[in-house]
Amino acid sequence: MREYGLFIDGQEVPASHSMKSLNPYNGQPWAIVPDGTEEEVDHAVAAARRAFDTGPWGRMTAQQRGALMRSLADIIKRDAEELARIESTDNGKLYREMLGQWQYLPEYYYYYAGMADKLQGDTVPSDRPNFFIYTRREALGVVGAITPWNSPMLLLTFKLAPGLAAGCTFVVKPSEHTSVSTLEFAKRMTEAGFPDGVFNVVTGMGHVGAALVKHPGVDKIAFTGATETGKVIAAGAARNLTRVSLELGGKSPNIVFEDADLDVAANGVIAGIFGATGQTCMAGSRLLVQESVHDELLERIVGRTREIRLGDPMAAETEMGPVANQPQLDKVQEYLEVALKDGAKVACGGKLDPMLGGLFVQPTVLIDVTNDMRIAREEVFGPILSVIRFKDEADAVRIANDTRFGLAAAVWTQNVHRAHRVAHQLRAGTVWINAYRVVSYATPFGGYKESGIGRENGMDAIREYTETKSVYVELTGQPRDPFTLG
Template identity: 55%
Template structure:
């Protein structure tokens, strides 16, 4: 059993209540750690520390180049400790070590990228139409930022917020998911070692009702960057509106993968498998709707099921494992309930559709990779985010129908296109209402590329140069150098 503390104002402290809650390993279904159960009092302490650091602390006196040096140093430390951070995430959220190790090893690139970008954010001199005026713009940090992160990829999705926010000069209060707080707390050891001054980055752990709501309504927080479900995002937006907080919301998806008749079938099969069964389908970009042309539907589905059935399930720390457990017991139950719902709607389970009771799955929360055929796009299984290893297969007859079906959800996070016709690829990229469109690949991300969604999939962008501007305010500066003050009763 490992005991963690939260990190506030550069110190490791217990929750003000003295209470803790337990974290469970999804593979063994056994408790492995105790986490501080914070409340509004802890949020107040963290926000006060972040506010002081932003307004008057050492951090406020650093220039952008110095901030960049700290970010690059943090990236080096993460790379050094990538094995430990990755194994911590696996124990906490059950995702594959093979993926988590690669993911954590890639995370430093965000700190290198934004560390380099920190001193390259430029204002502009404006060619103003007023006489005797010199005008320019400058970009200033928005202030204290709260990052609220989910349980599926805690460190990566925190990094997408932390790196640009610190590069911009903001300070941070972080609330990780109550299911996966450990890796975020481990990262704070590296924040401390890198030399970030007190109060620049703080972590409060606990539940939404105790910590999340206190953050969303806190007058000392200037912006919230959230990744999670649509319902939670809507609640945060409503709570934050009382103090007009800036918001970046990266929410859910019901992403479609479109397979056209001219696609390379074997590559498309691999891409669709990656999109829905990698990470046990627990990604916001999961390609959970397969739209396949009617002329190749049967051939494609046969090949797809043949490959998907070879997926190895078991211990996520085993490098040979390809499908791990569902991260939380509530989510495990929810996925099973949605599978039952799909059956009741008339969808046909051609693969899986039940808990996995394989010996190699032990006592963990495993669900067999599941494929439903005969799905209509108006079924709930085609409209609602499952966040698990469940694929809905829908036929289409022509390109127009494919785009119509793909766009016919409340979400717009991602889409995949499989075709050998580049004209069709460019047309699809234009017609699909999604923040990311992949062609002949899927589930690729980079620190260089903006990421975010249309419609109910959120607002704002993370990664790429656009991301840093979500943590900056633009200030307009006017300098008048005329000797005589004009009529004070007339707008200039």
């Protein structure tokens, strides 16, 4: 049994309250983590504030920050296997997927380390001959990062890497279900040489996140999670006019046209919904398929879905692990019941796995779904694929955009004109063509509509962690009429 304290001001701090973290594969507690208090949030924010305002971090050059980030990337690369095992144990996702994430994470820190010393302002042509005007991009300040349980460190890195490059400090509240990898990561931050207070972790239940959101010492909240929670966070942050970036839910359409390579498309559909047990914000949970190839594609998908191997996330042969926690399993079961009442039919799956039990649910394909059903309109965050027919291109675009979400979408076609034409019409932050579930540190990621505010990754992300300051320099040094502007 591993036991952890909070991480505040560069050191592990004993917790006043604690809770158990459960392994979703076997249901057994495997770690004890803190359940933080409002006072402990205060201490963490104060440490981050000191580090930003008066500590050595605030005096570092951009080049020095970049060097620390490269050191951190090297440490992540060294410890990727251990950290992947920890994360897989905590959230039940496949070890090989977690290992792939951890092996890729250093690239984020290398990328933003290189960007740290390229944050520059502009000289502005002045409309007054006696003024020289320029702008500066300055770090926003203290960031409160609230992360989910499905990919804790990948989704924290989306925030942390650009934020560190900009010069911000952090207080992180990970999900109460998956706190261990973030606490382990904090030790690596110290090893890499980051000054005390730059990175702080306060774990716990929802009251910890609420305390962070309302804290007047926090300059920005960066959140990934459910849309309804994001709305609550945005409202709470508004009381102090705290800036927010929100990466929220999705009900993403995976659109297959009749001219698509159906074997390739079937693999993409499977990856888009059953990868990570469907527990990803970008899950392709709505399959829109043209009527003329509906039956043929469905046969391929159902056949492959029935072969998906459920089991121990650590085993190399496992293709899908358990749902991450009991509340999420209950939610998945509830949506299945609602879908059947609304008229959907089960083509395969649809039950808890009778062999494995526990938190395992069979990968499920639902047919005869219409876009007005709840199963097609609300985010399930589980391994349920809703299959919806469409007639033609205009019908596909209409159905795809008929949602309050707009995080991602995919288009499967061999017609290059159609591919781009449809991609341009889809109201989604990311559109894949003949692919699904691909992200990059260099490419902006975020949503339209109720899928969020702001962008993560790429050059867009670092702007989310900076302020623009305009500086006017009077050139003549001569006294001017105090009652005349300029």
